[in-house]
Amino acid sequence: MIVHIVMFKFKDENKALNMAKVQNKLIKLESKIDGLRSMEVGINFNESDRAFDLSLYSTFETQADLKDYAVHEEHLNVVSFIKEVATETKVVDYILE
Numbered sequence: 001m002i003v004h005i006v007m008f009k010f011k012d013e014n015k016a017l018n019m020a021k022v023q024n025k026l027i028k029l030e031s032k033i034d035g036l037r038s039m040e041v042g043i044n045f046n047e048s049d050r051a052f053d054l055s056l057y058s059t060f061e062t063q064a065d066l067k068d069y070a071v072h073e074e075h076l077n078v079v080s081f082i083k084e085v086a087t088e089t090k091v092v093d094y095i096l097e
Helices: 015-029 063-071 073-085
Strands: 002-010 036-043 054-060 086-095
Touching: 002 015, 002 063, 015 036, 015 054, 015 073, 036 063, 054 063, 063 073, 073 086
Parallel strands: none
Antiparallel strands: 002 054, 002 086, 036 054
């Protein structure tokens, strides 16, 4: 199984609203993209300077499924919105054996 984790920092303007919008948009992808097996999206409550605002944990059967997800139109629509409201993202992908 493939695990895909992304963390986001958001702009201060409309931060809470934009985090909720992104969370909702990401969760909806689970029913729209076949190769996406599971998804969790959480809004952070930790106030540390090191903390990111929102995280995405998703799983795929294969690396090909993850690649298909990355270029899927529905996913790209969400990415477009995220680019408008986020200041930073970090990603890690790994094989869970």
